[in-house]
Amino acid sequence: MNWITQPWPWYVAGPLIGLTVPALLILGNKTFGISSSLRHICAACMPAKIPFFQYNWKKESWNLLFVMGVLIGGFIATNFLANPDAIVISEVTQADLAALGIIDYTHLMPSDIFSWENLFTAKGLLFFVIGGFLVGFGTRYAGGCTSGHAIMGISALQWPSLVATMAFMLGGFLMTHVFLEPLMKIVGF
Amino acid sequence: MSVLIKEKDDANCVAPNLTKKKESGLELLKYLILGVLFGIVFVKAEIISWFRIQEMFRLQSFHMYGVIGSAIVTGIISIQLIKRFGIRSMHGEAIHIPKKEFRKGQIIGGLTFGLGWALTGACPGPLFAQIGSGFTVIIVTLLSAIAGTWVYGRFADKLPN
Numbered sequence A: 001m002n003w004i005t006q007p008w009p010w011y012v013a014g015p016l017i018g019l020t021v022p023a024l025l026i027l028g029n030k031t032f033g034i035s036s037s038l039r040h041i042c043a044a045c046m047p048a049k050i051p052f053f054q055y056n057w058k059k060e061s062w063n064l065l066f067v068m069g070v071l072i073g074g075f076i077a078t079n080f081l082a083n084p085d086a087i088v089i090s091e092v093t094q095a096d097l098a099a100l101g102i103i104d105y106t107h108l109m110p111s112d113i114f115s116w117e118n119l120f121t122a123k124g125l126l127f128f129v130i131g132g133f134l135v136g137f138g139t140r141y142a143g144g145c146t147s148g149h150a151i152m153g154i155s156a157l158q159w160p161s162l163v164a165t166m167a168f169m170l171g172g173f174l175m176t177h178v179f180l181e182p183l184m185k186i187v188g189f
Numbered sequence B: 001m002s003v004l005i006k007e008k009d010d011a012n013c014v015a016p017n018l019t020k021k022k023e024s025g026l027e028l029l030k031y032l033i034l035g036v037l038f039g040i041v042f043v044k045a046e047i048i049s050w051f052r053i054q055e056m057f058r059l060q061s062f063h064m065y066g067v068i069g070s071a072i073v074t075g076i077i078s079i080q081l082i083k084r085f086g087i088r089s090m091h092g093e094a095i096h097i098p099k100k101e102f103r104k105g106q107i108i109g110g111l112t113f114g115l116g117w118a119l120t121g122a123c124p125g126p127l128f129a130q131i132g133s134g135f136t137v138i139i140v141t142l143l144s145a146i147a148g149t150w151v152y153g154r155f156a157d158k159l160p161n
Helices: A010-018 A020-028 A036-045 A057-080 A091-099 A122-142 A146-155 A159-186 B025-044 B050-057 B063-084 B105-120 B124-132 B138-158
Strands: none
Touching: A010 A020, A010 A146, A010 B025, A010 B063, A020 A146, A020 B025, A020 B063, A036 A057, A036 A122, A036 B138, A057 B025, A057 B124, A091 B050, A122 A159, A122 B105, A122 B124, A122 B138, A146 A159, A146 B063, A146 B105, A146 B124, A159 B050, A159 B105, B025 B124, B050 B063, B050 B105, B124 B138
């Protein structure tokens, strides 16, 4: 049973994630896409007469159950199947991140950034508030995220999804290599 | 009363529910279970880790490229098999995948999401798994992502698309 607690390699996790595509299609003619859940939450909770949120979100409640499942899955994996050791990250990355003040590898997320103490600080504003906003705004503007475009869209050989995926990657490279260091300096790292 | 947008006419809905059969109650539980399995894979392969996303964008590890790449290959093969053998859904309906139209938003919005992805270390799926894993402060990130989606919806008709 050792393999369960060890981190799963990419060649196990990737195909399992890919299988979600046919699973959803066969279970109920559903197209894989997770960022849509955020839109359904808006449509359900605060539609505010905005045309973009006037649709039958109840018909899409399967998507909300799916993300609720993802949350529960995260809970199960972390509480019952967790790797007891610290996460193993490439040494080059560790050196790069140490220069930015990120040194704690005891959890999957760096406690130097993602802790409640940072909530009402410039760090929290950058990583939680601005970061989250960019994710929510950008995925909806792009019409999908890594699941809807990179996995579902490219799997169905749709070229607009390939364009979107290249834009995701370019945005990530820009943030990591151009903006991250100066932004982290500004917020006090 | 507001007018309902027909899903098939809505370019912004990338994950429409195209089943004709009305599913309710217990029938919807299968999506919850699929989500649970998915969430477990997210955590066990460390996809929800901010460190792994940094490794990816710094080109210092193959892990994330392997995960996304092999997921796509599996998806392509699955869809080809579904098409070739005319596999139907559990309810006997023909499987239909809506065509995505190209819009400027896929570039502008895509870049915006990418910037946020590198900051939060999460796409929307992992956000939920991070919260479940006990990083409860990510609830704030999720709320902000919902706010971002709302703001896009509010100004969708004024943005270049």
